[in-house]
Amino acid sequence: MSATRWMAAALIAAWIPLASATTDERIKPALEEIQKLVAASGDGPGIAIGVSDRERLLGVVVHGYADLKTAKPVTPDTKFAIGSISKSFTAVVLLQMADAKKFDPAAPISKYLPQFRVNTTYPAITGHSVLNHTSGLPNYLPHLSSMRYALYALHDFQPTYAPGDHFEYSNTGYQILGYVAERIDGDSFPSILERRILEPLGMHATEPQMDDTVRQSLAISYERWPYDGSYVESNWFPYTASDGGIASNTEDFGAYVRFILNRGVGPKGRILSPAAFEAFITPALDNYAYGVNVSRAAGKTVVGHGGSIYGFNSYFEAHIDEGFGLTFLSNTRLDSELVGRVIGIASKALGGNGQPATYRKFTNPPAQDWNDTSRYEGTYLRQDGVRAVFSKGQDGRLLMRSSDGKQVELRRMGRNIYGGRATGAYLFFGDSEVSHGADWYTKEGAAVPESVTTPAEYRAYVGRYQNHNNEGPDVRVFVRRGRLMVTSATSTSFTSELVAVSPGVFRLETPSHSPERYQFDTLDDGVTLRLQVTGVPLYRVDLP
Numbered sequence: 001m002s003a004t005r006w007m008a009a010a011l012i013a014a015w016i017p018l019a020s021a022t023t024d025e026r027i028k029p030a031l032e033e034i035q036k037l038v039a040a041s042g043d044g045p046g047i048a049i050g051v052s053d054r055e056r057l058l059g060v061v062v063h064g065y066a067d068l069k070t071a072k073p074v075t076p077d078t079k080f081a082i083g084s085i086s087k088s089f090t091a092v093v094l095l096q097m098a099d100a101k102k103f104d105p106a107a108p109i110s111k112y113l114p115q116f117r118v119n120t121t122y123p124a125i126t127g128h129s130v131l132n133h134t135s136g137l138p139n140y141l142p143h144l145s146s147m148r149y150a151l152y153a154l155h156d157f158q159p160t161y162a163p164g165d166h167f168e169y170s171n172t173g174y175q176i177l178g179y180v181a182e183r184i185d186g187d188s189f190p191s192i193l194e195r196r197i198l199e200p201l202g203m204h205a206t207e208p209q210m211d212d213t214v215r216q217s218l219a220i221s222y223e224r225w226p227y228d229g230s231y232v233e234s235n236w237f238p239y240t241a242s243d244g245g246i247a248s249n250t251e252d253f254g255a256y257v258r259f260i261l262n263r264g265v266g267p268k269g270r271i272l273s274p275a276a277f278e279a280f281i282t283p284a285l286d287n288y289a290y291g292v293n294v295s296r297a298a299g300k301t302v303v304g305h306g307g308s309i310y311g312f313n314s315y316f317e318a319h320i321d322e323g324f325g326l327t328f329l330s331n332t333r334l335d336s337e338l339v340g341r342v343i344g345i346a347s348k349a350l351g352g353n354g355q356p357a358t359y360r361k362f363t364n365p366p367a368q369d370w371n372d373t374s375r376y377e378g379t380y381l382r383q384d385g386v387r388a389v390f391s392k393g394q395d396g397r398l399l400m401r402s403s404d405g406k407q408v409e410l411r412r413m414g415r416n417i418y419g420g421r422a423t424g425a426y427l428f429f430g431d432s433e434v435s436h437g438a439d440w441y442t443k444e445g446a447a448v449p450e451s452v453t454t455p456a457e458y459r460a461y462v463g464r465y466q467n468h469n470n471e472g473p474d475v476r477v478f479v480r481r482g483r484l485m486v487t488s489a490t491s492t493s494f495t496s497e498l499v500a501v502s503p504g505v506f507r508l509e510t511p512s513h514s515p516e517r518y519q520f521d522t523l524d525d526g527v528t529l530r531l532q533v534t535g536v537p538l539y540r541v542d543l544p
Contacts, residue, residue: 027051030349031059034342038063044231045222045332046074050250051346052325054261057254066219066331068231079218079249080329081210082314083307086246087174088280088291089256091131093181093196095276095290102184105131105279112180115151122162127180129163130173131291132284136161138515138534140171142471146241150175153535159515166513167285171243174291178242189242201259201266203252210239210247210309218247219331221311226414226490228396229370231332234311237470244309250327253316257325260303260318281320287359295357302357306334317343317357324350337364368415371396376418376429380441383451388434388441400427414490417476425462428478428487437462438479452482457504461520464489465531465538473538477531486518504528 031051038047038061046064050057060076097103108124109116118125122136129135136159144150150172178189185192190208198206207214215236222231239245248256259266264277272280281303283294295302304317313334318325326346328339340362348354356362373392380388389401390410398410398418410418410427419426425437432446438459442448458479466474466489474489477498484506487495498506498518506518515534522529531538 027058027346027349030345031061033345034061035063037338037341037345041335041338044068045330046078046219047328047330047334048074048076048078048080048250049329049342050076050254050257050327051350052254052257052261052327053350054258054323056258057251058324060250062250068220068222074219074331076250077205078329079205079207079247080314080331081218081221081244081247081307081309081312082253082329083244083309083312084171085305085307085314085316086242086244088305089193089197089246090174090177090181090242091280091291092272093192094127094131094177095272095280096196097181097184098279099273099276103127103180109176109180112183113151113176116154116176118154118157118159120159122159125159125163127177130170130177132288133167133169133173134164134285135159135170135173136163136166136168136515137170137173137176139169141534141536142473143467143469143536145237145469145471146175146239146245148179151179157515157535160507161513161515164284166511167288168511168513168515174243175241181242190240190245193246197256197271198252200268200271201252201255203248203255205249206252207247209245212238214247219312221331223311223332226417227412229368235470236310239309244307248329250329253314253327253329254325257316257318257327261320261323261325263320293357293359295359297358298353300353302359304357304359306360315339319347319352322347322350322352324352335364336362370412373398376434379444380434381444381448382439382441386441388436390434414488417490425478426464426476428476428480428485430480433480435478435480435485440480449481454479454482455484458484460523460527461531463527463540464543466541467536467538473533473536475531475533475538 034049044064046066049061051059062074062076064074066072066074066078094103098105105128106126108126109130125135138157141150141153144153181192182189193208198208221234223234225232259271264270264272280290281294283289287293287295292303292305300322301320302317303320306315311332313330315328315334316325326343328334340356343356344354376398377390377392387403391399393399393409396412399407400410401407408420408422410420413419413426416429417426428435432443434441438454461477461484462479464476475486476489477486484498485495486498497509499509501507504520508514508516517534519532520528529540
């Protein structure tokens with residue numbers, strides 16, 4: 001992954017509205033309020049916000065940089081990857097084919113792709129169950145991202161429930177739907193998108209796939225470096241699959257939102273029949289329909305979805321009954337609270353109730369001072385009485401002194417994660433406790449948990465595992481209060497207990513029906529060297 005660090009702290013942010021000559025008078029005061037709100041969010045990577053009604057783009061607010069190194073500002077024409085919002089385009093394509101009687105959502109996927117099969121005794125997986133993420137297929141196979149071999153990699157996959165029983169998001173499923181569309185249409189999926197959606201909607205600036213020819217036309221995307229919070233350039237790799245391969249700008253994105261606001265009608269006529277559009281926005285489980293989330297609170301229908309890839313993040317929300325929609329494009333993580341407040345401002349200006357969709361929470365994780373170690377400092381006790389004392393070091397580091405008097409310096413490895421060569425395993429801090437490999441400590445003065453025994457085999461599993469493809473994954477396995485845990489290598493945004501289902505094989509604690517399986521194997525010198533996550537191979541690396 002590229003880690004080009006941004007050091008130009010003196011750059012000045014740039015932000016502009018859509019030219020006032022074309023800005024709707026109803027929205028001007030709201031745009032000015034949004035501009036002030038966005039400008040107060042600080043300098044750095046950029047954001048472009050579009051507001052549309054059923055007829056046109058009413059206004060745009062932009063802020064920040066498309067390229068931090070050159071101080072190139074974001075403009076209304078800046079292109080961003082839209083990630084998983086691409087799924088709804090795939091759904092529209094297949095619904096068009098359903099209108100033409102070429103695709104039946106109720107039919108098994110294998111009717112269109114005979115090479116698609118899974119190892120199951122449950123009923124066949126249908127297009128309907130893949131479209132609404134109730135198929136039981138695994139979420140993502142990153143080592144096979146946008147690779148047709150994913151069809152064959154699923155032959156040994158064993159679903160844990162019948163199609164339709166549970167909602168579990170599946171990028172893999174939507175990748176397969178693109179291959180279904182290609183088989184039916186006889187053309188490449190990017191060409192299908194251009195002919196069936198982009199051209200009819202006038203989305204001439206939109207890229208239907210992320211190949212290498214597209215890279216120079218996009219903003220540079222950024223992620224937070226986990227060790228100090230600075231911005232680093234995200235990795236780039238070609239991505240051509242139908243679950244997340246589209247890039248667009250604010251004007252084009254607004255055209256897509258207007259297609260939804262007009263219930264399947266574009267500027268040149270119908271894209272979807274009324275019946276197909278209704279299927280598009282009819283949720284099954286967890287407020288999810290066909291590639292979109294749907295809220296139907298207080299008799300109002302709100303359709304939306306988010307997306308992320310390469311560090312790009314996007315979101316749209318179409319308030320169908322009230323006749324307005326918003327788009328958000330960014331080359332770094334979107335501030336969720338900011339998104340919710342912007343939607344509220346625009347909604348009040350355009351006759352809505354001032355509320356965003358009910359299917360998601362618009363809150364951010366607690367702000368973090370990268371140099372503040374106070375929450376970690378203190379004395380911690382292991383169950384056998386061994387002590388570890390943590391105190392403040394330099395530049396956001398921690399000092400750890402063990403019972404034998406040795407002191408080592410710990411570097412920040414991510415949110416609540418510290419480590420160093422001298423510690424071997426990293427240290428993961430929770431509420432009043434810290435895990436260190438297969439051991440865990442409770443902070444002095446905190447309630448001590450009941451005595452538990454850690455299964456002996458867990459010590460073999462503890463460690464860091466990586467897949468060195470473009471997207472990882474990179475995870476850490478540790479023990480907390482006798483339970484085997486997994487988290488991402490640099491963030492605690494995903495942390496879960498692993499529950500044993502058979503020797504060396506585990507599932508996530510929540511949900512219990514999760515199709516994902518974690519299998520440890522290749523025992524060597526007391527430790528396992530490989531962790532397979534639903535068939536994705538990760539290998540032990542000697543890093544903290």
